[in-house]
Amino acid sequence: MTLKNGPSITYLTHRLAQAPPAVLEKPSIVSREHGIVSTAAVVSDLLAELGGPMLEAGETKFFQDRHDASKENLLLMIQTACHLCHDRWLRDMSRLEGGKDLVARLKTFLIVGLEELADHARASYLTEDPEGREELSRLVLSALGLVPEGESEVQARDRLTALDSVERARLIESTREAQRRAREIREALARKAAEEAASKMTRE
Numbered sequence: 001m002t003l004k005n006g007p008s009i010t011y012l013t014h015r016l017a018q019a020p021p022a023v024l025e026k027p028s029i030v031s032r033e034h035g036i037v038s039t040a041a042v043v044s045d046l047l048a049e050l051g052g053p054m055l056e057a058g059e060t061k062f063f064q065d066r067h068d069a070s071k072e073n074l075l076l077m078i079q080t081a082c083h084l085c086h087d088r089w090l091r092d093m094s095r096l097e098g099g100k101d102l103v104a105r106l107k108t109f110l111i112v113g114l115e116e117l118a119d120h121a122r123a124s125y126l127t128e129d130p131e132g133r134e135e136l137s138r139l140v141l142s143a144l145g146l147v148p149e150g151e152s153e154v155q156a157r158d159r160l161t162a163l164d165s166v167e168r169a170r171l172i173e174s175t176r177e178a179q180r181r182a183r184e185i186r187e188a189l190a191r192k193a194a195e196e197a198a199s200k201m202t203r204e
Contacts, residue, residue, distance in 0.1 A: 006146030007089045012137035016084055019127045023083045027075040039063050039075040043110050046082045050094040052103030062111060076123035077114045077136075084140060093146075102144055109143035135163040 027039045040063035044054040055063075063075070085106060094102055117139075125132035138160040141148055147156045 004093075004146050005149050006093075006141045006144065008149040009134060009137055009151075011089070011149075012084060012140075013130070013133040015087060016080070016127050016133040016136065019080065019083055023080055023127065024076055024123060025079075027072060027079065037079060039078055042079055042082050043107075046086050046110075047103060047107055049086065050091060050103045050106070051099060052094070052107065055107075059107075059111065071118075073123050074114060074118035077118050077126060078110055080123060080126045081110060081114065081136060081140060084136065105144050106140075109140065113139065113143055131163055135160075138163065 022037075025037050027037045040055055040060045043063065044060070048054050063078075090102075090106075093099065117135075121132065126136045127133065138148070138156065141156070142160055147153050151159075
């Protein structure tokens with residue numbers, strides 16, 4: 001299936017770079033009083049704006065269950081993605097044929113699409129860092145089945161792969177683990193050599 005063209009990466013990253021401070025206001029969290037934003041409400045408002053159904057009770061509970069300090073970063077990322085999508089380009093596309101599918105894809109992405117990234121990067125990375133802005137822009141377009149304006153599917157896929165923070169973290173961890181194993185082997189060989197040398201001296 002040929003993917004439809006979305007907006008340019010330049011347009012999307014500029015929108016993220018210009019995101020108002022309210023985007024990263026702390027979400028309402030049960031155990032803390034300073035929370036301001038209800039992430040579930042932000043998501044529901046976006047879906048309604050795009051002509052789709054608002055979150056169902058079970059889906060709202062999904063966000064409420066994450067309203068604790070350990071998931072604050074994830075909720076902030078979701079709010080950032082909502083800001084990126086709360087724009088004319090997606091409203092226009094949602095009114096075209098297949099718009100309902102687009103909204104359904106977006107809801108799925110907002111619920112499950114940022115879990116891993118939130119484990120490896122801060123939410124501020126998505127607005128303050130050029131690569132972070134590009135990564136979120138490409139993640140959203142990919143989730144919606146769109147390619148950036150001026151790019152082929154292959155170009156879009158390759159660039160997203162190059163920016164993949166989750167995969168990069170896995171590679172770093174894999175490299176560290178390999179280095180740790182190599183160090184342990186070297187140390188074991190050194191101990192064995194020392195023991196053999198000591199044994200030889202004793203025999204002599």
